[in-house]
Amino acid sequence: MSASVHMADAPLPPLRGRVQAGAALGPATWFRVGGPAELLARPADVDDLLRLLRRAELPITVIGAASNLIVRDGGVRGIVLRLARGFGDVEVEADGVVAGAAALDATVAEHAAAAGLSGLEFLSGIPGSIGGAVAMNAGAYGAEVADVLDWAEIATADGLLRVRAAELRLSYRRSQLPPGGVVTRARFRAVPGEKAAIAARMAAIRESREATQPVRARTGGSTFANPPGHKAWALIDAAGCRGRVLGGAQVSEKHCNFLLNTGEATAADLEDLGDAVRAAVLAHSGISLEWEIKRIGERAA
Template identity: 90%
Template sequence: MSASVDMTESPLPALRGRVQAGAALGATTWFRVGGPADWLVRPADADDLLRLLRRATLPITVIGAASNLIVRDGGVRGIVLRLARGFGDVEVEADGVVAGAAALDAVVAEHAAAAALSGLEFLSGIPGSIGGAVAMNAGAYGSEVADVLDWAEIATADGLFRVRAADLRLSYRRALLPAGGVVVRARFRAVPGDAEAIAARMAAIRESREATQPVRARTGGSTFANPPGHKAWALIDAAGFRGRVMGGAQVSEKHCNFLLNTGDATAADLEDLGEAVRAAVLAHSGVSLEWEIRRIGERSA
């Protein structure tokens, strides 16, 4: 735990992991915006996590790689939980991969490719971690987690449970987790394949991302979910919002379903621009866009 925290004054149980009071969150997000957490907790392992879930009296907000996240400028009350060391192991099996929630999606894809296992290449195109990928049924390039997930281990205040993929009721960008549940590990199916073909597929995904998405900008991935029968970017483009600016936030010229922090954006700039996009698309096409980016915390007064 952080040496600066006096646990005799903390509302948290004694933990072996790292605990920080008033922790800055903005720099940990891909957008590089947002206020502090009252408490930022990185449990040491699953036992430490279970202790927190069982004994914490404050609300808990879970974040992963913070690649698809806006932390509002007023910060987050209560506990922000982030799984890090102790949750990043990746184990390759004959017909699949078991990965900790903190393992990056791209790293899991790389482990599978190194073992000539096919079916997980799409994970190389998702900028996040496995816990978030399961929790939101992440997908890209024609595949999604629901296609390959066998089970997920989920921690709750009642214990650690292995839940079958079918019981998570995975749907477009959604999973039905137990109340207060935190994904700890997951197993993904894969099949033996040709190593060169797998590497070529991953290279094609990387090239496509570079060509079509602002991957080197301060962004948060896809801003809105694709409505049934539509592409969000096309609706935004048709509404005239490609390149639109609000404060330090901008709709990407390269891919209109990406918001950018051009350098001095606030979380409010990004969220307000996103809401302006939603209003414009609704007025132009009659389609209501739903946020895919998570927004947590409080706006500044």
């Protein structure tokens, strides 16, 4: 535990994991922007997490790999919860994979491929962790979590629940977790396949990402969800927003549903540019884009 947090004064129970006051969050995000967490908690394991959820006195905000996230410049009040080492295990079974919430999506795909299990290749194209993938029903390359999820274990203030996929009511980029629930691990179905074919599919996904997305830039993945019957990038392009700049933020020239931090962007630059794009698309097409990137915290005073 960080020496800067004295538990007698802090509104959370003693944890075996790490707790930091005023922890910088920006460096942990893919955009590399944003203010600090009032408290950043990284529980050691499920028991530690349950203790925190039962007894915390401040609001809790959960972050994962922070790949699809803007932390606003004023930082985040309360407790920011990030699952780390104790939640990263990946277990391969005969017909599926059980993965901790902190395991990266790509890592799960690689474990399945090494075991000759097919059906999870699409996870290699999603830049995030399993907890976030379940919480937002992440998808790419023609598949989504709803297609392969058996169950998720979810920590709540009342205890640990194992919830069947159907109970989560997974829909496009959404799930209905229990109130205050935190995904701790999940099981994904897979089927035996030819290792060479699985490897080829994953290689094709990597090549497609490299060719069409700004994967080496400071970005946050897809900015807006695709409206029914439309592609967000095409609406943005048609509205004349490809390459649009605001401060240190830019709409990617390569894929205009991606925002970029060109080097000196603030979180406000990115969010304001995103809102300007939404306004331009609405004016041009009459379609309202919904943010896919999660935005947390407060704007700078």
